[in-house]
Amino acid sequence: MQKNHLKTNIVIAGAGLVGISFALCMQPKNCTITILETHLPNILTQTKTDSRPISLSYGSHMILKQLGIWDELAQCACPILSVHVSEMGKLGVTQFYAAEQQVSALGFVVPFEKLQLALYQKLFSQKNIQLISIQSIDAINYDHACTDIAIKTSEGEKKLSTELLIASDGSNSTCRALLNIKTIEKNCGDQAMIYHLDLSEEHGATAYERFTQFGVLAILPLFNKKKAQLVWTISHRQMIQINSWDDNKILLFLQNAFEGRLSITHIKKNNMLPLQTSIAETQIKPGAVLLGNAAHTIYPVAAQGFNLGLRDALTLSKILNHSEKLNDFSLLQEYEKTVRDYQEVIYKITNRLIGFFELNLPCFGHFRGLGLLGLDLISPLKNQLARRAMGI
Numbered sequence: 001m002q003k004n005h006l007k008t009n010i011v012i013a014g015a016g017l018v019g020i021s022f023a024l025c026m027q028p029k030n031c032t033i034t035i036l037e038t039h040l041p042n043i044l045t046q047t048k049t050d051s052r053p054i055s056l057s058y059g060s061h062m063i064l065k066q067l068g069i070w071d072e073l074a075q076c077a078c079p080i081l082s083v084h085v086s087e088m089g090k091l092g093v094t095q096f097y098a099a100e101q102q103v104s105a106l107g108f109v110v111p112f113e114k115l116q117l118a119l120y121q122k123l124f125s126q127k128n129i130q131l132i133s134i135q136s137i138d139a140i141n142y143d144h145a146c147t148d149i150a151i152k153t154s155e156g157e158k159k160l161s162t163e164l165l166i167a168s169d170g171s172n173s174t175c176r177a178l179l180n181i182k183t184i185e186k187n188c189g190d191q192a193m194i195y196h197l198d199l200s201e202e203h204g205a206t207a208y209e210r211f212t213q214f215g216v217l218a219i220l221p222l223f224n225k226k227k228a229q230l231v232w233t234i235s236h237r238q239m240i241q242i243n244s245w246d247d248n249k250i251l252l253f254l255q256n257a258f259e260g261r262l263s264i265t266h267i268k269k270n271n272m273l274p275l276q277t278s279i280a281e282t283q284i285k286p287g288a289v290l291l292g293n294a295a296h297t298i299y300p301v302a303a304q305g306f307n308l309g310l311r312d313a314l315t316l317s318k319i320l321n322h323s324e325k326l327n328d329f330s331l332l333q334e335y336e337k338t339v340r341d342y343q344e345v346i347y348k349i350t351n352r353l354i355g356f357f358e359l360n361l362p363c364f365g366h367f368r369g370l371g372l373l374g375l376d377l378i379s380p381l382k383n384q385l386a387r388r389a390m391g392i
Helices: 017-025 058-066 070-074 112-124 174-178 236-242 247-257 305-320 329-358 364-377 379-389
Strands: 005-013 033-037 053-057 078-080 082-087 093-097 107-111 129-133 136-143 146-153 156-167 183-186 191-199 206-212 215-221 227-234 264-274 277-280 288-290
Touching (some): 005 146, 033 156, 053 058, 053 305, 058 070, 058 107, 058 305, 070 112, 078 215, 129 146, 305 329
Parallel strands (some): 005 156, 033 129, 156 288
Antiparallel strands (some): 078 107, 136 146, 191 264, 206 215
16 A cells, blocks of 8 residues: 555544544444544643533433543542522522432533543554544545545645545534535624632532523533633623623622522633534535534533534444444434434524523513423423433
């Protein structure tokens, strides 16, 4: 074989959390896997790492357990034992408890860098997986049950031939564009402001989702019991209203918003991110599958991004691990139908939560409160929503 022409069973474009997780899920197949990455994570180059927390659903924690990396993560994971959902100034409150669902936790919060490191360490222990640093992916062609990928590296141009390409190269996926797959975009100009919070009292392993006149406040409890992270989702219109607020006014607003449920003493703004929903019109092509944010980038009001991608990765691996041909298109179609059904449920739940609480009609706020109270009283509906959010 020529030095500049490599052959491998599976090529994964993108060494993010979902791409690496899929590679590990494919280990029972014992096939050769090549992972392509244009930006190796800082964790490999020993520079500053990403310490932001990430929330894992109960289902995701079970998958990571299967992959053999949970024991390491458990040492730095904060369990979410309850979730409190409410609207500021209204009557209704919906609460979900791990005990009600008969699980140890509804989910877990772990540092991103720890999850990334655990996945990479597991990856490097697999003899059938190689990671290649590249500059770009320039072309993708499918012909006679083989997908050819033209790449550029520091050593020059190369070609890879593979049975199956997994495109997990993010929201602005190059592979998706080269495969001529269009997306359905929803961008309302909303932003997510990320704050680190100090508390005077322990958070009690409770996560909060609080709907206010100035956006949605989501609180994640951290491993340090007197620290938490706030993800504040806010519309462009609301952002204009609070642009003049200093830290003291924001702190006062947060203290009032949680009405004594959380004792916030100090805030520090970490980041601001634009929010959008992007869904690929199809997630499969002959010889190729989109995974993770390349397939769907969803509004994070219910923290479902990585959890949904990880579930998709496991679903695809289960189908492929029992198949003779990795690029059997009928199996890829079966995969897409399976995940689309679940994804549609998550999209609808997420969009309805957003739309329901963004309505600002006279007197409608009281009905939203009663809606939360009703959800709390109708346990089958509440339990169904909880288990969807838990990824099970």
